Amino acid sequence: MDINHLKLIQNYLANANLRLSIAKVDKVSQNWRFFNMRPSYNALYFIREGEGWIKIDEQEYHPSPGQIVLMPAGSLHSISVVGDNTYRKFWCHFTAKVDTLNLFQLIHLPHVLDVPDESYMEQLFKELIDAYGSSAWTAPLQRNEILMKLVRHYLDIVPDRQLSLSMLPDMQKLNTVFQYIEEHINDNVSVEQLAGLIHYNPNYFIRFFKSKMKMTPVQYIIKVRIEKTKGLLMTTDLTLEEIGRKVGMEVHYLCRVFRQFTNMSPGEFRNQIMSNR
Secondary structure (H helix, E strand, O other): OOHHHHHHHHHHHHOEEEEEEEEEEEEOOOOOEEEEEOOOOEEEEEEEEOOEEEEEOOEEEOOOOOEEEEEOOOOOEEEEEOOOOOOEEEEEEEEEEEOOEEHHHHEEOOOEEEOOOHHHHHHHHHHHHHHHHOOOOOHHHHHHHHHHHHHHHHHHOOOHHHOEEOOOHHHHHHHHHHHHHHHOOOOOOOHHHHHHHOOOOHHHHHHHHHHHHOOOHHHHHHHHHHHHHHHHHHHOOOOHHHHHHHHOOOHHHHHHHHHHHHOOOHHHHHHHHHHOO
């Protein structure tokens, strides 16, 4: 994979926000069938026994025991039994957002995978189901911690050749813009430059970008710069002047905007991180 594409995917994962909706294990009934749904959540099915039929957008699958299925939010889903031997499956619904976008619309992944270590995958689902049913006041943190482990384990078994940026037209355009911003974050990136990358009029580009991201391109660039500043403050001993050069911001402006995002100065942020180590 192109190194810049890999860096962009890693950036998406670093900024992904996962939230669990439900987690269960069940044996589906003969009435288990839904057609042409387009849910706002992602679904993971870990098949343990039985047979069935799943269609995701235009692709049809018959997942078998020992396989895991990812059904991304926003895609068109149809599912059905195919006989008396219905599925027994572990499953969960969850959201995975990068800003306002669905993670699995930005990254193209296989829908069905063989699970090399079935016992570990089952263990993760059981832990997630227990956490989902827990009434402990820390349960929400536990749910999301286990969900992160589960999704990470799914991603770990994705073959490199099957990992790529989204092929959906709007997502391809945004990926092009995001990659350019990532590579030129220390430059004076203009809206006109970004619009030209995808052959849009600047005014139309601003409307297009805001419709997808719920923020303007300039607001997004500032957000990326602040996130990179936080990363450099946490992982390096660079001075604010050096960090400012790396993220393309004058120190006085960086400090002012950083406080707007975090309610603390860069120095206070770094001190807090150091005191927690």
